[in-house]
Amino acid sequence: MKGRYKGIYVLIMRLPKRKVIKVGRLGDISFAGSFYAYVGSALNGIESRIKRHLSSNKKPFWHIDYLLEQASIISTIMSETDKKIECNIARNLVKTLPSIAGFGCSDCKCKSHLYFERNKQVLQEKVLEAFDRNGLVTMRNDK
Numbered sequence: 419m420k421g422r423y424k425g426i427y428v429l430i431m432r433l434p435k436r437k438v439i440k441v442g443r444l445g446d447i448s449f450a451g452s453f454y455a456y457v458g459s460a461l462n463g464i465e466s467r468i469k470r471h472l473s474s475n476k477k478p479f480w481h482i483d484y485l486l487e488q489a490s491i492i493s494t495i496m497s498e499t500d501k502k503i504e505c506n507i508a509r510n511l512v513k514t515l516p517s518i519a520g521f522g523c524s525d526c527k528c529k530s531h532l533y534f535e536r537n538k539q540v541l542q543e544k545v546l547e548a549f550d551r552n553g554l555v556t557m558r559n560d561k
Contacts, residue, residue: 497554510548
């Protein structure tokens with residue numbers, strides 16, 4: 419990834435054990451110890467958005483910031499696009515994975531932008547399938 423480009427991304431995270439986390443206006447949410455996939459867009463520059471998510475020194479602003487205080491990013495899956503299609507990815511994932519209602523989707527009509535699965539490989543395969551169904555070429559960055 420050279421230069422500044424627009425795109426969509428999915429953060430793959432691990433939360434090792436069950437935890438209740440206060441998530442902004444959503445309030446207290448009980449998260450299972452599991453792997454999570456968060457769908458986001460970065461139409462003003464994906465590199466800076468991912469860098470912010472990876473930073474541990476930030477003031478919580480988005481729902482995902484609260485989860486990232488407890489969970490660790492283990493991988494990112496992204497695709498360069500200037501189209502706002504993060505909701506297409508979310509609508510594909512909601513058909514096959516459990517989700518946290520209202521998480522990450524306060525600016526759209528999706529049920530959620532956060533999905534989870536105990537098996538990391540299954541979660542990643544579902545995300546890659548959703549990207550493929552939307553005709554997106556993926557790039558991965560495993561930690």
